[in-house]
Amino acid sequence: MTKQYPAVSLLALYDPDAIGIRTLATYAKANAGISMNQIFFKNLFPSRYPYTEAELRLLIGLIKDLGTELLGISLRSSSFGAAESIIPRIRGELKDVRIAIGGTHAIVAPEECIKLADFVFIGEGEQPFLDLIVKYHDGFADIRGIPGLWAKHDNQVHKNRINELIDVNELPVIDYSDENKWFIEEDAVKEGDPLAGNSVGEIFASRGCPYHCTYCSNDILKGIMHEGKFVRVKKVDKVIDDIINLKKYFRNLKKIVFADEVFALGGKWTVEFCEKYKSKINLPFAALFNPNSVKEENVRALKDAGLTHARMGVQSGSETVRKGLYKRMESNERIIEAVKLFHKYGIRTTLDTIVNNPYESEADLKDSLDFYLRIPKPYELNLHSLVYFPKTELTLKALADGVIKPEHIAGP
DSSP states (O other): OOOOOOOEEEEEESOSSOHHHHHHHHHHHHHHOOOOEEEEESOSOTTTSOOOHHHHHHHHHHHHHTTOSEEEEEOOGGGHHHHHHHHHHHHHHOTTOEEEEESHHHHHOHHHHTTTOSEEEOSOOHHHHHHHHHHGGGOHHHHTTOTTEEEEETTEEEEOOOOOOOOGGGOOOOOOSSTTEEEEETTEEEESOTTTTOSEEEEOSEEOOSOOOTTOHHHHHHHHOOSSOSOEEOOHHHHHHHHHHHHHHOTTOOEEEEOOSSOOOSHHHHHHHHHHHHHHTOOOEEEEEOGGGOOHHHHHHHHHHTEEEEEEEEEOSOHIIIIIISOOOOOHHHHHHHHHHHHHTTOEEEEEEEEOOTTOOHHHHHHHHHHHHHSOSOOEEEEEEOOOOTTOHHHHHHHHTTSSOGGGSSOO
């Protein structure tokens, strides 16, 4: 007798790229032949483009029309506020739908997410989510023991141990087809994948970050997800397969963006990647670098392979702030050296910096401005207001110092 699985819909809020739900859906299909719906609700920036009542009605109607029994929602901290207003509306009208929440905010702040959900994934979600679907109709006794899952039943929260980290080389290539996908935007439901016409494709060659920046959720994730090695780099052939797959679906693909926290740290992997990317892909690409990892032999090889745009996190032009507050150990001179290397090879350069930091004095701000004026031109400067992510070292310091209140933390 064929086992019956629940009708599953996955929901991404303000994130059409939604690598989380896309990976979950593809993993379940590849490993158990289970198909599920994917709903992309709105484009980016919830604070600038809030949803309308009509869009919320369309969302609830679509979840109902799809016969959804289990609704999986992927959350970043920035979208938690939207989830707090949307989920009660879904529950109020679709009382039989059970809700599972995953994503970075679920891992960092499961105690907040479980208030909204029946299930919360406290680690990487691919295997626990598949286990939940497979055991869904077997009763709560089987569900409650799934590693990586918090489960609520009769107002009691059952907390399991975190699951082991996944081998990134076992992840299948992501399905970017139009099948079972819907995009809600501009008061309309559009069937199909919202990325299908994009000219830029996003790829991850790794998971995790080796650094310990005090403002970043990655440092918290590293402490929580302790099983195995947090930083995992895919084999080059797997990365190439991912891009070939992307080219199959993106009709207008002109450029690849590597969304890794830090790309191509060097060594044999970089050498092999450059050779195979140039011969098999041959598209311009962009990536994010740490100044301390920028070496001329790597820049030269990456440029030859197709690197046209490099982004680096600088975060402050004041070494005092950068090293003392943010725990970023690169010197001003190292940053200038890295920019010069990108210039030497004709690579467009963008620097990320954090503004609206209450710990920066007027002297710090002057030092920062003076440094940015010293950096060789041309370069672009991305300005990001300081965000207090839950439980980071900087957030805890700001709370203890009375600089912020709990309501200033991303999420609430």
